[in-house]
Amino acid sequence: MSKTKPAPLPPDTLIGGYRIVRLLASGGFGLVYLALDPAGLKVALKEYLPAALVLRAAGELLPVVPPEKLSLYRLGLKSFFEEGRALAQISHPSVVGVQNFFRENETVYMVMDLLEGASLQEFIVTARALKRKKILREATIRSLFDELLRGLRIVHQHKMLHLDIKPANVFITDANKAVLIDFGAAREVLSNEGNFVRPMYTPGFAAPEMYQRGAQLGPWTDLYAVGACLYSCMQGYPPHDAPQRLEKDRLPLAMSRLRGLYSDSLIEVVQWCMAMSPTARPQSVFELQKELQREPVPTFTPPSLADKLRQQVGRIWPGSAKLPVTPSGRSSFYPKS
Template identity: 40%
Template sequence: MLKKKAQTLPAGTRLDQYEIVEVLGGGGFSFVYLGRDPAGERVVIKEYMPARLAYRNKDLSVVPRGTSEASRFNRGRMLFFQEASALATLKHPNIVNVISFFRANGTVYMVMDYQEGKNLQRYLRSRGGRLSARFLRTVFPPLLDGLEEIHRNDLLHLDIKPGNIHIRPGGHPLLLDFGAVHGFPQSRQSQPGSVISAGFSPIEQYEQNGYVGPWSDIYAFGATMRACIEGKPPPPARSRYERDTLKPASEQYRKHYPAPLLRAIDWAMEVDPLLRPQSVAEFRAALLAEEAPPDPDASSSGLGRLVASLPWGKG
């Protein structure tokens, strides 16, 4: 077995018609590489490589760690291939484009368009949160359109978070990393493993038989928006389920952001799945709702001018 640092494919490795240039990231269930196609154009290559279930052999093949892990590895590999096939049919300006997918080295690979831009998680770190309402209302509605297309095809993303959102020049967003995507309706019992992102995954993703659906992605979507305000992930859903100490955004940030936007975030982040928006359409309507017109009496007293002068964030 190779050492952990050698688990990724080395630069220069040939995969189908592509060549590995460098490692971009990964861990958990996959590795992500920068690659080049036969014309020399950059692409992103994702490899199914569940570290807990498999290792990289000296011939670069991916091998289950033992007989007990083999069945889970094989099922995960099958689902990865099926999901890549489904995602390749999704063509939307706010969903990363899957160019091709294929089997090699005992595992499965997915090839996607390379896009210039910045990862939202890195942008958040550099800004320390408090991204403006204008930024939120520019970036997130198009992402909702992409998410709605995923749901329309009876798929779920199940790992929405700042690290899986790419902001292209001009503020045009892309939803990335579909490593956790799977069909619905079904329980998590049918999956080979759980992808949990603390602070962003809803309570039903923690349970083996948790019933996931569009409402699960909506929780993660709302948590991602709240992270853009606070600059850090919200508390994990499991701790909120046991004792919820999270102050509603509509109370904590009411002086700095529009009330409808904050109420939509709070609604999306309800711990109980039944209390959340059940569809993207419901959540979009709440997110894009207009504020009530100002009270003329308040404006004449100068209060309206004071409210209008309050800061809306850094962006």
């Protein structure tokens, strides 16, 4: 594994007709830039660039892939390209919009709608600072996940899985929409085929079968992560990861402490989604939607989801109508111990 992260493309670089403005985010599998399309409109441009497999010096355009890693790099690249092609066929307000995807500089680029707002992770971290018993209110949680599941259901209908659902990948826009971002198909391919020291997915949100090479993944895999997100909205922290739960499952005790704060039905939904056995979980988004809708689900009439979240956390910053964006990353969300 390379010790130095590949350098981002410099500002004003022209890629496929898109001009780089600046780097927005970097991760283990790629970089996301603010860019301008040929008409001068702002877009998010995602570059496939797995840090474990490539090098790129500052000012260079082409990634350098060691020969022994080339086949794995190409496998992930193919998956990333196919993911872009599949996402471009989906049009839903709760799924990030892909406008274009193309090959250039021996890698693949995905052009996505630029979203303004903050991630669910940032809302949870900020709400946790209030030190209330409830991190987010149940009505807010139900409203959020009702919308997200509508989008996830469309994704599954297109024979796709997200494979990296977590609060950092749920974006609450300034236009008051909850949007799934940063799909993980390429990540899963590399995790399954590569021989990496560390898992290439997010502990706490990855279902047990994702730790097993060759295990069958399906809608139930994404729904485990949905349950973990629900848990995080209620507890303020992620659940223990699947290997820890196999040794000693603390989920029942953690959920029992929430009784009286949240309805029994919501607590049971979390435990159902996070069952260790895939067959013990909901097998489809529709099945989970039916269960969540046994309780009335608020519609998106004013105050909106984003407004509700900001009302809950906005008191920390008097006079500010918007949630300040804190640096994203596991360090701000995961407890130190």
